[in-house]
Amino acid sequence: xxTETIVRAEPDTAPAARGDEQAxxxxxxxxRRRTRIGLLLMAPAIVAVLGLAIVPIVLVARNSFAESNVYxxxxxxxxxxxxAQLFDPAYGKVLGYSLVMALINTVVCLVVGYIVxxxxxxxxxxxxxxxxxxxxxxxxxxxxxxTFAWISVLGRGGPVYGVLGxxxxxxxxxxxxxxxxxVVMGLLYAFLPTAIFPIYASMRAIDPSVxxxxxxxxxxxxxxxxxxxxxxxxxxxxxxxxxTFVPTLGVFVIPVLLGGGKDQLVGNLIVTLYTExxxxxxxxxxxxxxxxxxxxxxxxxxxxxxxxxxxVA
Numbered sequence: 001x002x003t004e005t006i007v008r009a010e011p012d013t014a015p016a017a018r019g020d021e022q023a024x025x026x027x028x029x030x031x032r033r034r035t036r037i038g039l040l041l042m043a044p045a046i047v048a049v050l051g052l053a054i055v056p057i058v059l060v061a062r063n064s065f066a067e068s069n070v071y072x073x074x075x076x077x078x079x080x081x082x083x084a085q086l087f088d089p090a091y092g093k094v095l096g097y098s099l100v101m102a103l104i105n106t107v108v109c110l111v112v113g114y115i116v117x118x119x120x121x122x123x124x125x126x127x128x129x130x131x132x133x134x135x136x137x138x139x140x141x142x143x144x145x146x147t148f149a150w151i152s153v154l155g156r157g158g159p160v161y162g163v164l165g166x167x168x169x170x171x172x173x174x175x176x177x178x179x180x181x182x183v184v185m186g187l188l189y190a191f192l193p194t195a196i197f198p199i200y201a202s203m204r205a206i207d208p209s210v211x212x213x214x215x216x217x218x219x220x221x222x223x224x225x226x227x228x229x230x231x232x233x234x235x236x237x238x239x240x241x242x243x244t245f246v247p248t249l250g251v252f253v254i255p256v257l258l259g260g261g262k263d264q265l266v267g268n269l270i271v272t273l274y275t276e277x278x279x280x281x282x283x284x285x286x287x288x289x290x291x292x293x294x295x296x297x298x299x300x301x302x303x304x305x306x307x308x309x310x311x312v313a
Contacts, residue, residue: 057291064284074280082285091269091286098266099293102248105187109244110237112188113195117236118229120196121203132200135193143190147257150186151177154258178260186254191247195240202236203229235305242301246294266290 067077085091120131138146154160154177161171176182206229214224230237252267261268266286273283 060284060287063281064288066281066284068279068281071278073278082281085282086285086289094264094266094269095289097263098249101183101187101265102245104184105191105248106241106245108184108188109191109195110199110241113192113199113240114230114237116192116196117200117203120200132197135196139193144253146189147186147253150182150189150258154182154185177258178262180259180263182258183255186258187248187251190251190254191244194243194247198236198239198243199233200236202233202239206232238301238305242298246297249290249293266293 063074064082065078065080066074067079067081069075116135120128123131152158156171160176161174164171164174210228210232211224214228219227249265250267250270251265252271255261255263255265255268264272266289270283270286270290273279273286277283
């Protein structure tokens, strides 16, 4: 066989290569067109995030380092005095109280939310939808209206005092509102749904046979929950904790209406600095501290959720 015959017998790959090259050239304009269309579709969301979130945060961060005039307005300049004043014991007391109340509210919401979620998951599917609807319906009303409703419920002449009087409890010296207990109840009522739904979503994804298998292996009621159900639903529990702890720090209506404003959360302090004291730089500094606390809480929640997924895996 001659060399010419061998060359002719070899397949000609040049047309295929040219076809792939032409296909690649035709694919590039389509990819660029899709990218442009995607950016155009995302443009309204990007503008909204920049205008309603990023730009205001940047302005508040800048104002937190600014100097104030006699009337508390922004005069420019650059100083760390606003943050240095936060080491005052008065601000430390507000910060500590806010963290304690946020932690208490988170723990209570998680316990109650877990119990409610477990009960809903154990019901038939049709009844689950009804129970979830009953949880959502009260929150269709305004937040302020629901807070004022607690004043009527816990105030003198309300149903709680009536029940306690019927049970023979001396309500003469009893003060349910304003009180710290009323604040805790108001916070629980306000944030309980945000704790129920993530836990319910994670528990609903658990196969019911897992609980039966744990019982067959000798696990009691407590062991089934703490060694099986809680680890498997840890993602929802962590999400519920984050959705409860972070917003609680910024609440300012409930402590004023149900607690009498005696003990303030960070949100109350920010409102007071901006409106009553008219000290915008200090209000901006406290706002940035609150933002940092929220970011730290989210980071911790993310780490806990990651470790929980690794343990389950």
